[in-house]
Amino acid sequence: MPHKANNNVLVELTSVSKSYGNLHPAVNAVNEVSFIVSRGERVALLGKSGSGKSTLLNMIAGLDRPTVGKICVAGRILSELSATAIADYRRECVGMIFQAYNLIPWRTALQNVELPMVFDRREKAERTAAAQEALAAVGLTERMGHRPSELSGGEQQRVAIARALMNGPELLLADEPTGNLDSSTAEDILESLRRFTENSQTATILVTHDEELAYRFSTRVLHMLDGRLDHDSGVGDV
Numbered sequence: 001m002p003h004k005a006n007n008n009v010l011v012e013l014t015s016v017s018k019s020y021g022n023l024h025p026a027v028n029a030v031n032e033v034s035f036i037v038s039r040g041e042r043v044a045l046l047g048k049s050g051s052g053k054s055t056l057l058n059m060i061a062g063l064d065r066p067t068v069g070k071i072c073v074a075g076r077i078l079s080e081l082s083a084t085a086i087a088d089y090r091r092e093c094v095g096m097i098f099q100a101y102n103l104i105p106w107r108t109a110l111q112n113v114e115l116p117m118v119f120d121r122r123e124k125a126e127r128t129a130a131a132q133e134a135l136a137a138v139g140l141t142e143r144m145g146h147r148p149s150e151l152s153g154g155e156q157q158r159v160a161i162a163r164a165l166m167n168g169p170e171l172l173l174a175d176e177p178t179g180n181l182d183s184s185t186a187e188d189i190l191e192s193l194r195r196f197t198e199n200s201q202t203a204t205i206l207v208t209h210d211e212e213l214a215y216r217f218s219t220r221v222l223h224m225l226d227g228r229l230d231h232d233s234g235v236g237d238v
């Protein structure tokens with residue numbers, strides 16, 4: 001029977017490994033990892049410090065390349081893309097959020113959110129309106145003119161979410177996004193991320209070492225251990 005393509009598959013990793021062979025002894029940060037993420041899923045990558053979570057996320061983001069193995073996202077095989085095509089992939093397909101927010105300190109919230117649209121064909125006024133709408137969606141209408149140092153940690157992370165969603169990504173990647181936040185602010189942030197996957201054409205992969213958070217947030221938890229995928233549990237399986 002001919003193989004039937006599953007249009008729901010957004011991310012597919014096949015035997016992905018990453019080693020830092022120039023070090024002695026060589027470090028196998030990620031070892032033979034394979035998994036599929038379908039549209040509509042919220043997946044947590046859970047593991048202890050050093051288990052390879054960030055390395056894996058960065059490879060899916062196109063920030064780093066596997067030593068061996070294949071990563072396919074939204075029909076693009078990342079290892080076959082040129083540097084320009086990887087930049088297009090990152091801009092068109094991926095939104096990324098980090099624990100440290102990574103906002104530009106001398107720019108306002110609005111300017112930070114407008115930033116990913118610099119290559120956009122839209123008029124400046126249209127881009128500003130889109131950024132205002134994104135900030136309103138995360139509840140920051142009153143804070144648009146503030147710089148990061150004038151915002152709380154939770155507000156800064158919401159600006160980072162608005163920025164990550166600005167180009168309409170299919171895949172949202174979040175690396176310990178609530179690591180610096182108190183629990184109630186963290187819950188607000190997770191709620192914003194959950195809303196993203198309400199549109200079933202998208203998916204989120206969230207890296208965390210916090211087991212409770214992983215199960216609370218996601219529909220599926222991938223356990224990493226020493227660079228390997230230890231097990232894969234649907235929420236409700238445990």
Ligand SMILES: Nc1ncnc2c1ncn2[C@@H]1O[C@H](COP(=O)(O)OP(=O)(O)OP(=O)(O)O)[C@@H](O)[C@H]1O
Nearest residue numbers: 020027029047048049050051052053054055056209
């Ligand atoms: N650029 C690098 N050069 C050499 N080794 C690296 C590099 N980046 C990561 N590693 C090593 O790869 C392994 C996995 O690191 P990684 O940051 O992916 O783990 P992690 O699970 O995200 O950890 P944490 O939760 O502490 O961020 C670690 O042993 C780390 O020391």
